[in-house]
Amino acid sequence: MTASWDTITALADRFDAADAELGLPPEESHLLQVLKIGEEFGEAAQAVIxxxxxxxxxxRSHSWEDVHDEVCDVVITGMVALARMRPDASAYFTAQLALKAAKFLPPPAADTAT
Incomplete structure (x- = not known):
């Protein structure tokens, strides 16, 4: 997963630099990036329709492969948004995933081998 987060961080850095060149403050860049998630979700919804x-x-204007592609765009855009807002995005994501998963998955079995 580190290679994926390295790519996500590189994308976040690239978009931060582009926004800085435009004179956008970080808070506005973050807001626009979160709105981009909504745009990508809309494209995924259109693909499902x-x-x-x-x-x-x-x-039938789209295939299920198109839906898969659009869902990936939503996920990538969300990861980039998180990386733009948090320098510890990878660790934060991992911790949040564990918290969310604990609500739905049984706890790991205790190791009884000794």
Whole structure:
């Protein structure tokens, strides 16, 4: 997962630099990045509608592979947003994942081998 976070951090740094060149303060960059998650979610939702063919004007305009691609865009955009807001994004994500997973998954079995 480290290589993925290295790439996410590089993307975050690139977007931070671009926003700094535009004179955007970090808080505004963070706000815009979070809004970008919403934009990407909208594209994923459109892809689902297209894959199901529920828009009578467009029919089946997307495949499930398109949906998968769009969901990846949502996840990547969210990870970049977190990396832009937190220098410890990877560790924070890991801790949050453990907290959320604990609500739904049984605790790991105790090691009884001695």
């Amino acid at each position: 297209g894959a199901k063919g529920t828009n009578p004007r467009k029919g």
